[in-house]
Every structure is written in structure tokens, then in C-alpha cells.
Amino acid sequence: PYDEEKFDRVVSACCLDKDFETFGAGDQVEIGDRGLTLSGGQKQRISLARAIYSDSDIYLLDDPLSALDIQIGRHVFAQCLKIMLKDKTVLFVTHHLEYLPKCDQVMLLHEGSVSEMGCHQDLLGTSAGPMYTELFQLYQSKYDKIQRHRLLSCLGPPQDGDVKTPQRGFSRMSLHQLSRHLSR
Numbered sequence: 001p002y003d004e005e006k007f008d009r010v011v012s013a014c015c016l017d018k019d020f021e022t023f024g025a026g027d028q029v030e031i032g033d034r035g036l037t038l039s040g041g042q043k044q045r046i047s048l049a050r051a052i053y054s055d056s057d058i059y060l061l062d063d064p065l066s067a068l069d070i071q072i073g074r075h076v077f078a079q080c081l082k083i084m085l086k087d088k089t090v091l092f093v094t095h096h097l098e099y100l101p102k103c104d105q106v107m108l109l110h111e112g113s114v115s116e117m118g119c120h121q122d123l124l125g126t127s128a129g130p131m132y133t134e135l136f137q138l139y140q141s142k143y144d145k146i147q148r149h150r151l152l153s154c155l156g157p158p159q160d161g162d163v164k165t166p167q168r169g170f171s172r173m174s175l176h177q178l179s180r181h182l183s184r
Helices: 004-013 017-022 040-053 070-084 097-102 130-155 175-182
Strands: 058-062 089-093 106-110 113-118
Touching (some): 004 040, 040 070, 070 097, 106 130, 113 130
Antiparallel strands (some): 106 113
């Protein structure tokens, strides 16, 4: 049976409120060949909303945040995975390493097999997770450079005697790219 309050919570958790406002018919809009064309991020958020609304015991989420921008991805992770699905079993597959410290267990796949498994803290810096540690440290190093670049960009152009800003064109690496980099 339809539960309007639950529906509204799911829509909000999946950041679909504003999308529905812009659609002429709101959540009743026709999608597809004869209707509205959705972006990849909208499709992902709608699929996730449908899954969450179904109220299953087990969720298999294959990179559900991949087409979302950083802010929306963080909101969806926090509201959907950490709040709405907190009492459910969730297998969350992702290339976004920033979410791993917030997961109960981490499984690192290498060449099609589980190479390391445990909670983030147990894997980090121990012999139980050497590949995970190296991967996460590389990610953290790149993340720190991006943050420094953003901070320096906010401060304006360098003045005489200031520290020079990192080079522009710095890009995020996916887990796949990091893995390839580490296996060289």
C-alpha cells in the first residue's frame, strides 16, 4: 500500500524534490520514449528511491552514486544508506573511496577475487590490508591536494612571497584507475 509520508521521506533522501518540482506533472510525469528524458543522475536517484521505498531486507547497490555530483552523492549516501537503510543489509559497490570509512565492512576486489576484507580502520595501516592501505593513502593524498588547491583558489592569486598553488587540471581517480596505478 502507498504510504505518502514514507514516499516523501524517500524522495527527499534521494534529492528528487527539486526534480519533481521542475517536471510538469511532478512525480506523475511520463518518462521514456513519449515522455521526459532523464539525466544519468536522475535515473540513478529514481532507481534508488524505488528500491528504498520497496522496503526490502537486502539491497545490492552497484555504484549508485557514480552519476551524481559530489554534494548530491554525499547527501544521498548519508540520508539513504546511513539513515534509511541503517537496519538493512546493504552490499554497496563503489569506486568512491571517501565513503569506505563510513561502511561497516570493506571488501577489496583484485583480479576478480576478494583480496582484503575488514572494517576500514582494521585494514588501514596493518598487514591485513596492505593494498587497501596503499590505495586509500593514494586517494587521501590526491584529495588533500584538491582541498589545498580549492583553499588557495578561494584566497585569490598569489602575492609575492606566497606559496604557489598546485597545478590546474588535477583530476579525481576512480578506484579502477588507482588499482591500475598501484599494479604498475
